[in-house]
Amino acid sequence: MTTTTDFPDSAPLLQRLTALRWDNWRGGLLVFLVGMAIAIPLLPPAYSFYVSAALAALFAATVIVNAWGRYTGGLLVAPALALLFVMNIFPLLWSFGLSFFSYRANRARAPTWVGLENYANVLNDSEIWDRLHNTLILVIMTVTTQMIVGFLLALLFSKQFPLRRFLLILVLTPMMLSFVAVGAFFRYYYDPTFGLLSQAVRLITGQPFILMSTVWGSRIGIVFADAWMWSPFVMLLVLAGLVSVPKYLYEAAAIDRVSQWRQFWSITFPYIRGLMLLALLFRTIEAFKLFDLVFLLTNGGPGTATETIALRVYRIAFENNKTSESAALAYILLFTVIVLTNLYLYFATQRAKEAAPS
Amino acid sequence: MTDTAANSGNFSSVATPFRQFISAAQARRSSRGVGDAGWGRTLGAAIVSIIYFFPVFWIILTSFKTYEDALAVPAKFFFTPTLDNFAQVFSRAYSAGGPVVNTGFALYFFNSLFISGVSVLLALAIGTVAAFGFSRYPLKGNDTYLFMILTTRMLPAIVVIIPIFIMFRVTHLAGTYAGIIALYTMFNLPFAIWMMKSFFDELALDVEDAARLDGSSDVRVFFKICLPQVLAGLAATAVFGLILTWNEFLFALLLSGVETRTVPVAMSQTIGGDIGVRWGLLAAIETLFLIPVIIVTFALQNQLLRGVTFGTIKR
Numbered sequence: 001m002t003t004t005t006d007f008p009d010s011a012p013l014l015q016r017l018t019a020l021r022w023d024n025w026r027g028g029l030l031v032f033l034v035g036m037a038i039a040i041p042l043l044p045p046a047y048s049f050y051v052s053a054a055l056a057a058l059f060a061a062t063v064i065v066n067a068w069g070r071y072t073g074g075l076l077v078a079p080a081l082a083l084l085f086v087m088n089i090f091p092l093l094w095s096f097g098l099s100f101f102s103y104r105a106n107r108a109r110a111p112t113w114v115g116l117e118n119y120a121n122v123l124n125d126s127e128i129w130d131r132l133h134n135t136l137i138l139v140i141m142t143v144t145t146q147m148i149v150g151f152l153l154a155l156l157f158s159k160q161f162p163l164r165r166f167l168l169i170l171v172l173t174p175m176m177l178s179f180v181a182v183g184a185f186f187r188y189y190y191d192p193t194f195g196l197l198s199q200a201v202r203l204i205t206g207q208p209f210i211l212m213s214t215v216w217g218s219r220i221g222i223v224f225a226d227a228w229m230w231s232p233f234v235m236l237l238v239l240a241g242l243v244s245v246p247k248y249l250y251e252a253a254a255i256d257r258v259s260q261w262r263q264f265w266s267i268t269f270p271y272i273r274g275l276m277l278l279a280l281l282f283r284t285i286e287a288f289k290l291f292d293l294v295f296l297l298t299n300g301g302p303g304t305a306t307e308t309i310a311l312r313v314y315r316i317a318f319e320n321n322k323t324s325e326s327a328a329l330a331y332i333l334l335f336t337v338i339v340l341t342n343l344y345l346y347f348a349t350q351r352a353k354e355a356a357p358s
Numbered sequence: 359m360t361d362t363a364a365n366s367g368n369f370s371s372v373a374t375p376f377r378q379f380i381s382a383a384q385a386r387r388s389s390r391g392v393g394d395a396g397w398g399r400t401l402g403a404a405i406v407s408i409i410y411f412f413p414v415f416w417i418i419l420t421s422f423k424t425y426e427d428a429l430a431v432p433a434k435f436f437f438t439p440t441l442d443n444f445a446q447v448f449s450r451a452y453s454a455g456g457p458v459v460n461t462g463f464a465l466y467f468f469n470s471l472f473i474s475g476v477s478v479l480l481a482l483a484i485g486t487v488a489a490f491g492f493s494r495y496p497l498k499g500n501d502t503y504l505f506m507i508l509t510t511r512m513l514p515a516i517v518v519i520i521p522i523f524i525m526f527r528v529t530h531l532a533g534t535y536a537g538i539i540a541l542y543t544m545f546n547l548p549f550a551i552w553m554m555k556s557f558f559d560e561l562a563l564d565v566e567d568a569a570r571l572d573g574s575s576d577v578r579v580f581f582k583i584c585l586p587q588v589l590a591g592l593a594a595t596a597v598f599g600l601i602l603t604w605n606e607f608l609f610a611l612l613l614s615g616v617e618t619r620t621v622p623v624a625m626s627q628t629i630g631g632d633i634g635v636r637w638g639l640l641a642a643i644e645t646l647f648l649i650p651v652i653i654v655t656f657a658l659q660n661q662l663l664r665g666v667t668f669g670t671i672k673r
Binding site: 080083098105178288 | 395397398399400402403404406407408410411413414416417420428429431432433484485487488490491492494495496497501503505507508509512513514515516517518520521522523524525527540541543544548551601604605607612622625626629637641644647648651652654655656659662663666667672
């Protein structure tokens with residue numbers, strides 16, 4: 001690179017700005033800003049865009065050369081952080097600002113300041129509390145089912161046996177499928193006339209069976225599909241714990257004639273406890289965001305019995321076009337998920353640090 | 359080479375001096391676990407697995423049924439298979455006796471493939487470099503950055519999409535390839551960073567240190583020593599990213615236009631549309647959509663745990 005000698009920081013500012021060196025990022029920035037200020041008013045938009053882009057690239061090049069070898073870590077992660085900032089964090093901050101205004105995306109009117117009114121509206125809206133209630137019921141039902149089924153599946157697959165790898169794949173596949181595909185399957189299976197479920201019930205009762213017409217029926221329908229998809233996830237985590245138990249502990253227990261029950265609680269359980277907690281947190285976060293499956297299976301029905309909070313946000317934002325109100329509700333949802341995620345990451349890194357020395 | 363490497367875990371591309379270290383690790387692992395339960399367990403597990411896989415199997419079966427067979431009561435296990443449904447996915451007559459027209463599904467499949475492919479490549483390029491930075495040149499507050507990055511991935515899609523939707527409308531990016539690819543790159547980036555960091559963290563540092571002592575530059579160390587060792591991990595991360603993007607629904611629903619529509623969106627629209635009751639046809643679309651995912655799940659078995667937990671849990 002061109003930076004064989006360090007440019008003295010004591011040099012006068014003007015000299016530092018105008019030095020024709022590739023590591024002169026201050027000069028690069030100056031050229032970029034001045035060039036843009038000249039190009040945009042003078043040139044037609046199509047040309048000024050390319051001129052600005054070229055100058056921005058020049059500025060970026062000077063920053064890179066300047067940081068080269070000195071701030072390697074920062075240089076390596078900068079593009080990723082920049083992209084995340086532009087595409088994710090900036091829009092979120094912007095919508096946080098928007099949540100204090102009254103704004104509808106389908107109207108041309110400028111946003112007007114309303115302070116905390118959107119939050120007050122959302123928190124005082126009995127419908128929101130009702131949707132929160134629906135979401136919590138679904139979360140509790142689906143996470144409990146997944147934990148139990150996933151744990152039992154893990155016990156089944158914990159030992160070595162012929163064809164284990166092949167059979168494991170059959171169980172693990174649902175987890176990799178798309179919510180849309182699964183939603184479409186289960187619409188077919190729950191169909192009152194041709195659906196397999198209705199046909200099976202008709203064999204016993206002689207009547208066609210409409211699962212999705214009752215409140216609890218549709219909840220069970222959603223939970224069944226979701227738990228079918230995600231129990232393998234819990235299984236995978238519990239399995240990781242089960243196979244990490246040292247064999248000699250079981251051998252010692254066998255010599256001491258410890259009962260199976262006692263073996264499980266004293267030897268196996270401590271090894272899977274941490275992973276089960278992680279599975280619980282991860283699945284709770286995901287279930288809390290449940291949108292696609294509900295959207296496709298019931299679309300919130302019957303009535304609003306299965307409308308989750310995420311579906312409610314979608315309705316307010318994109319069907320009622322109350323953009324700023326939906327942003328306020330979204331922020332309440334966001335806060336919950338951030339707390340849960342950081343709890344998850346805390347436990348996951350704790351576990352990684354404990355596992356590292358072995 | 360990357361294919362076989364993805365199959366056999368992330369060790370196959372490791373330089374020879376590490377072989378001994380690895381076989382020691384494998385020996386340690388075989389002293390763990392709960393022992394061998396012969397064919398009796400196979401029978402039990404087979405019954406459970408087949409019941410578990412049945413919903414997928416039944417959809418694949420339905421895709422080979424004629425219109426009448428798919429609606430038959432009681433459901434038919436044995437029937438004369440037909441390939442008509444698959445042909446009709448791409449072009450068919452919308453009314454009986456009407457003209458056979460293109461359904462657009464060829465375009466939607468291309469879109470899904472193109473958008474996920476490009477966005478995963480971009481996310482991998484940016485993410486691998488960043489992961490190397492996070493792994494080898496820790497910044498002040500390294501963990502905070504990493505936590506923040508993964509948190510952006512765990513946020514509810516509906517929350518993220520509201521401001522982006524408005525932003526894309528203002529900048530006219532909605533419905534363009536550039537817009538949706540940029541969005542999916544952002545969507546895949548945290549995953550790529552965490553996955554690749556978990557692979558870089560596992561490498562032994564000795565070879566890198568030796569190369570540095572011999573005068574290799576940082577760039578050379580990255581390309582000649584670190585990258586070849588994580589090729590398998592790179593492949594696994596790419597494939598996971600492809601599946602995640604391939605399956606994604608909400609972003610595509612709100613931001614893809616007529617020309618950039620992806621398969622999940624098109625599929626969700628056909629459920630309520632003209633083929634709402636033509637289950638054979640719908641099953642054929644689903645089958646075409648699922649087959650790549652099922653094949654990939656086979657190939658990725660060893661990396662599944664790491665993949666589904668975004669690299670936070672390795673084993």
